[in-house]
Amino acid sequence: MNLILASQSPRRRELLGLTGLDFVVRAADIDETMDETKPPEEEVARVSRLKALAVVREPDDVVIAADTIVVCEGKVLGKPRDEADAFRMLSLLSGRNHQVMTGMTVVKGDEIVTHTEVTRLRFRDLHPDEIRAYIASGEPMDKAGAYGIQGGAALFCTRMEGDYYNVMGLPVCALSVILRTFGLPIWGVRV
Numbered sequence: 001m002n003l004i005l006a007s008q009s010p011r012r013r014e015l016l017g018l019t020g021l022d023f024v025v026r027a028a029d030i031d032e033t034m035d036e037t038k039p040p041e042e043e044v045a046r047v048s049r050l051k052a053l054a055v056v057r058e059p060d061d062v063v064i065a066a067d068t069i070v071v072c073e074g075k076v077l078g079k080p081r082d083e084a085d086a087f088r089m090l091s092l093l094s095g096r097n098h099q100v101m102t103g104m105t106v107v108k109g110d111e112i113v114t115h116t117e118v119t120r121l122r123f124r125d126l127h128p129d130e131i132r133a134y135i136a137s138g139e140p141m142d143k144a145g146a147y148g149i150q151g152g153a154a155l156f157c158t159r160m161e162g163d164y165y166n167v168m169g170l171p172v173c174a175l176s177v178i179l180r181t182f183g184l185p186i187w188g189v190r191v
Contacts, residue, residue, distance in 0.1 A: 001062065002023070002057070002058070002062075003021050003023040003064070004024055004062065004064065005025050006027060006051045007028075007064075011150070011169050012169050015169070015172050016064065016175075019176055019179065020185075020186065026056065028065060030050045030054050032047050032067065034047065034069075034076060034078075040071050040101060041101050041103075041118065043103075044067050044069050044103035045104075047067040047103060048065045048066050048103035049103070049112065051067065051105070052065035052112070053105075053112075062182055063105075063107045063108075065104070065107075066102050066170055068102045068144045068169045069100070070099070070101075071098060071100075072092050072096055072099075073096065077146070079141070079146075080140060086146035087128075087132065089140075089145055090126060090147065091126070091128070093123045094124075094125055095123065095126070096122070096123060097121070098120075098145070099119065099120055100119045100121065100144070100145070100166055101117070101118050102166050102170065103116050108182050113178050115171075115178065117162070117163055119163050119166045119167050120160070120161040120162055121159065121161075121167065122158050122160075124157075126156060134152050134153070139153075140153075149164070150168055
């Protein structure tokens, strides 16, 4: 049996490592386009499920896939296309509440568990010059909502309710519970 992470994200690799489990990485190549007419929590879950099912696996392998989005004022914010898009996203988040949603799917054989974790955050008012300086750091360019809470955007967040690691892209608490239902020992312990 292999534990497979269907993601190239260095953050997700680091977070999965917290479980103490050995795993391999096999990224899925799928169309991640979301249907804007459907609820974002359903769409992010659907994309995670597609990723998990797209990975080549043996029947006893366990596959973990995740997809993360930011939702603000009803708008879904994925990864920015360019610096102008990052500026638009961060300007939208300035002084507002928003949600980070991670759809996560775990597959073993015919068993499929999909879960969407939601964390609520608020950013303080951001000055356009600090947004530009943050973008110039390069950090926002590969992250949903154009920010990394574990990096420079920690200076923006005034409030958070929910799983911090969800905002980084993998809700490890919920994941550990799911993995245990599949019989995997977390930190070497089967519960």
